[in-house]
Amino acid sequence: MLVLSGVDDKPIELFITSLVRAKFCELVGGKIGKASKDSYFTVGLFSCLDAVMDTKLSVLLEKLGLDSAVHTALLAEEGELGQVLTMVKGLELGKTDFVLPEGISASEVSALYLQAMQFAESIDF
Secondary structure (H helix, E strand, O other), X not given: OHHHHOOOOOOHHHHHHHHHHHHHHHHHHHHHOOOOHHHHHXXXXXXXXXXXXXXXXHHHHHHHOOOHHHHXXXXXXXXXXXXXXXXXXXXXXXXXXXXXXXXXXXXXXHHHHHHHHHHHHOOOO
C-alpha cells in the first residue's frame, strides 16, 4: 500500500476500494478458505492494480510472480479465491445473485463487508 499510496493522480476512493476488497476477502477466507488469508488479502488488494497503474492486469501480474491460484483469481475470477473476489465486486454493485461459498451465510457476508468498510475507513492516507 505504501507504494500505491505514492500515486498522486488517482482518487483516494480507488485505494479505499482496494482495501475494502482486500480486508473482505481476507475475512471471508478466514472462515471458508483452504488458501492462506494472505492470498485472499492479496487478491482483493491487487484487484484494482490495473486502474492504479494504468496497465493491463495481466502484464502487471507477469512481473509479480504470484501464486497461480492468486493469478487465476485475479484474471479469471475462478477458483475459491476468484469466487470471493466475484462476491465482493457484486456487493459493491448492490447485487445479491452471486454464489455464496460453502460455510458462510448471507448475513455473515453482510457483516464481514461492513467490517471491511470500517477497516478501510480507519486507514489514514
